[in-house]
Amino acid sequence: MVSILPTDHPADQILSSRHYLPAGDRAPNQTLLPLTAAVNAQDHLVIGGCDVPELVQQFGSPLYILDESTLRTACRQYRQAFKRYYPGEALTVYASKAWSCLAVCAIATQEGLGIDVVSGGELHTALQAGAAAEQIYFHGNNKSLDELQMGLEAGCRIVVDNWYELRSLTQLTAQMNQTATILLRLTPGIECHTHEYIRTGHIDSKFGFDPEQLEPVFAYVSQQSGLRCIGLHAHIGSQIFELQPHQDLGAVMIQWFQQAIRHGLPITELDIGGGLGICYTEADDPPSIEAWVQTVARGIADACAAADLALPRLLCEPGRSLIGSACVTAYTVGSQKTVPGIRDYLAVDGGMSDNPRPITYQSSYRVLAADRMSAALSQTVTLAGKHCESGDVIIPSAALPELEAGAVVVVAATGAYNYSMASNYNRVPRPAAVLVNRGEAQLILRRETLADLVRQDCLPAALNPSKLR
Numbered sequence: 001m002v003s004i005l006p007t008d009h010p011a012d013q014i015l016s017s018r019h020y021l022p023a024g025d026r027a028p029n030q031t032l033l034p035l036t037a038a039v040n041a042q043d044h045l046v047i048g049g050c051d052v053p054e055l056v057q058q059f060g061s062p063l064y065i066l067d068e069s070t071l072r073t074a075c076r077q078y079r080q081a082f083k084r085y086y087p088g089e090a091l092t093v094y095a096s097k098a099w100s101c102l103a104v105c106a107i108a109t110q111e112g113l114g115i116d117v118v119s120g121g122e123l124h125t126a127l128q129a130g131a132a133a134e135q136i137y138f139h140g141n142n143k144s145l146d147e148l149q150m151g152l153e154a155g156c157r158i159v160v161d162n163w164y165e166l167r168s169l170t171q172l173t174a175q176m177n178q179t180a181t182i183l184l185r186l187t188p189g190i191e192c193h194t195h196e197y198i199r200t201g202h203i204d205s206k207f208g209f210d211p212e213q214l215e216p217v218f219a220y221v222s223q224q225s226g227l228r229c230i231g232l233h234a235h236i237g238s239q240i241f242e243l244q245p246h247q248d249l250g251a252v253m254i255q256w257f258q259q260a261i262r263h264g265l266p267i268t269e270l271d272i273g274g275g276l277g278i279c280y281t282e283a284d285d286p287p288s289i290e291a292w293v294q295t296v297a298r299g300i301a302d303a304c305a306a307a308d309l310a311l312p313r314l315l316c317e318p319g320r321s322l323i324g325s326a327c328v329t330a331y332t333v334g335s336q337k338t339v340p341g342i343r344d345y346l347a348v349d350g351g352m353s354d355n356p357r358p359i360t361y362q363s364s365y366r367v368l369a370a371d372r373m374s375a376a377l378s379q380t381v382t383l384a385g386k387h388c389e390s391g392d393v394i395i396p397s398a399a400l401p402e403l404e405a406g407a408v409v410v411v412a413a414t415g416a417y418n419y420s421m422a423s424n425y426n427r428v429p430r431p432a433a434v435l436v437n438r439g440e441a442q443l444i445l446r447r448e449t450l451a452d453l454v455r456q457d458c459l460p461a462a463l464n465p466s467k468l469r
């Protein structure tokens with residue numbers, strides 16, 4: 001339960017922000033902070049060799065700070081573990097919905113990962129970042145005809161989710177005189193909750209074909225000359241801490257795989273999805289990337305051996321466990337308010353617009369005093385955002401030292417589903433993001449300006465303020 005802490009500091013003894021620093025030999029998904037996190041002589045948090053309060057001075061606040069080395073380490077751990085534990089070919093595919101931007105897609109591509117996209121926008125970003133089309137997997141349960149056409153023109157793999165898409169693709173490939181390379185997404189009937197999972201024959205999910213429908217789907221696909229079905233895909237959920245569900249999924253998918261072969265489909269790939277969890281607080285205890293890959297790879301290899309099957313090309317699609325803990329969000333402290341006998345509020349200059357996870361999923365986070373890392377955590381506050389919404393609370397009960405307005409705090413593990421889910425609620429500009437490594441910081445997302453906020457606005461002539469006057 002105390003996986004992110006040094007052994008001499010159990011979870012109930014987090015005395016200062018310093019105690020959240022990574023300890024021991026942990027995988028990137030098992031630490032709260034990026035692997036390079038440290039404290040300097042000024043008692044400031046340092047990430048990627050950069051002083052965090054100085055970064056805020058230079059690039060403004062709030063600021064996403066992405067540690068290049070943690071992200072690359074996570075990419076490498078997936079690839080190396082597949083090399084070690086899977087005797088066949090394997091590909092790790094970055095689920096870019098976790099954080100889609102040019103720099104992140106370029107790093108994943110450089111590390112030899114494929115990119116999973118779920119919209120024309122993410123596809124465009126991956127292509128612009130230099131991802132090779134045959135390493136791009138296009139997901140989504142309602143891709144538009146334009147998006148399907150874009151995928152076909154790019155030559156990426158299309159993960160077909162439903163009958164509507166199958167028929168649309170059949171028509172499109174005929175019109176375009178092209179062949180689509182596809183995978184079929186299936187609903188495995190394995191659903192993960194935080195600490196349990198259930199199996200049912202028919203699961204209520206908006207994603208994927210019902211496994212009961214496999215026979216007609218395979219029969220249809222095998223008759224379409226425009227569709228080349230090379231693989232099967234399933235994704236069972238996210239922020240999963242157990243290994244068993246993925247082991248079970250492998251076994252189920254091997255049965256489907258055999259069924260597809262019986263239909264004569266040219267099938268070679270199994271894509272087992274993503275879902276490995278990370279540490280948002282010291283209570284989270286996910287298995288390492290290596291342990292997860294080992295379980296998945298062994299499961300598939302053993303099932304193939306038992307069924308006398310050639311090994312498929314094995315794919316997985318992590319998002320959160322690649323980038324979640326590689327990033328922190330720095331905020332500046334502003335107003336504080338005491339409601340006597342109830343709570344103390346401490347407000348920062350961001351909130352639900354840059355991190356919508358607490359208000360959407362009641363997600364837990366930890367906050368650190370980035371300019372007083374060794375100060376005793378002497379108060380419990382409600383860390384509030386600046387938005388006009390009572391629920392805009394980042395952390396309901398956060399331990400911090402006494403802080404003055406202007407202090408810099410950092411919320412940890414904000415790499416996944418933060419920037420990518422950010423909004424302009426209250427017309428708050430989205431923050432900048434910097435990539436840090438070896439003491440250097442490079443801008444990867446410019447801070448939005450007020451001009452950016454009205455860029456798409458159109459003013460009908462009669463409403464022009466100069467005429468109204």
Ligand SMILES: *Cc1c(COP(=O)(O)O)cnc(C)c1O
Pocket residue numbers: 095097098116139235237238239273274275276317318319320321416
């Ligand atoms: C969301 C998603 C992923 C990534 O999930 P993580 O929990 O971030 O690893 C992978 N594949 C599919 C199809 C998804 O929808």
